Amino acid sequence: MASTPLLGDQPSAAPQLLPKPASSQAQLLVSKRLSELAEDSAASIGNFTHNGPATIEATRLYSIEFDGKSFTVAHVTVVGLRRFSFVVVFDSLSGDAVFSSIDAFPTATDVVITSLGTESDWFIWLQAWNTGLSNGSPLHRRSSVVPIDGEFLCAFTANHFANDSAWTSTPEQAKAVGANGIFFTGKDRQTAIPNHRAKDASGNTVIPALLWDTQQRKFGGPKIATMNDATVMEVVTRESKHYSETSTDSLTNLIPTDSASN
Secondary structure: OOOOOOOOOOHHHOOOOOOEEOOHHHHHHHHHHHHHHHHHHHHHHHHHOOOOOOEEEEEEEEEEEEOOEEEEEEEEEEEOOOEEEEEEEEEOOOOOEEEEHHHHOOOOOEEEEEOOOOOOOOEEEEEEEOOOOOOOOOOOEEEEEEEOOOOOOOOEEEEEOOOOEEEOOOHHHHHHHOOOEEEEOOOOOOOOOOOOOEEOOOOOEEOOEEEEEOOOOEEEEOOEEEEOOEEEEEEOHHHOOOEEEEEOOOOOOOEEOOOOOO
16 A cells, blocks of 8 residues: 555554544533542552552543443543543443443553544553563553443453554544554554554464454454564453454455454
């Protein structure tokens, strides 16, 4: 591809198509619940920052609908010894919290709400520093993606280099690239997305990416991808509930392999 759309280089800097703002009624319900949760949330973040003080600085509220259900997503910025963000998802009718990234992913420090360029699906993408490194692995970041669909299961978790991910964030970008998903570039910041190629565990040529299948509602991609004999991404299959290992040598032809997981 001669040229590619601008993709985000890291979650905090991503150009995003954002969901619609929450209704005034939902805002009132969620504001009330957030005020009740504020002390616990701040305490949780504070404990993670070695018991430093933490306060909620800002909250953005979005309305997302899926399969007849309406959710209000609160993207909260917390300032303590460092700045963090987390997400709490509420049932828009009852105001009850149905998902909290603090509970599900307590070490996550960066959160983005993204459609990955789809027309109607929305995801919570969380990143944390990888504390489980072994054998000098350079995969310092751990990404987990949760579809906002009422189940809130982790679609996939993958270890990768820091600041190496690019993704489709609008339908226009996805159409230009030819897929919806997240691409891992390793240390190669020069090659245009999605022209990177890597090797999977069997030595097949693959695109180092995790691509969303809107029909099957799961991500597909290599479990392990290596470039220049270095691993650039690795899926943690035991934590990946909507993922199948696939050969992604072609963006438009996801081929399931015999070792499909979950």
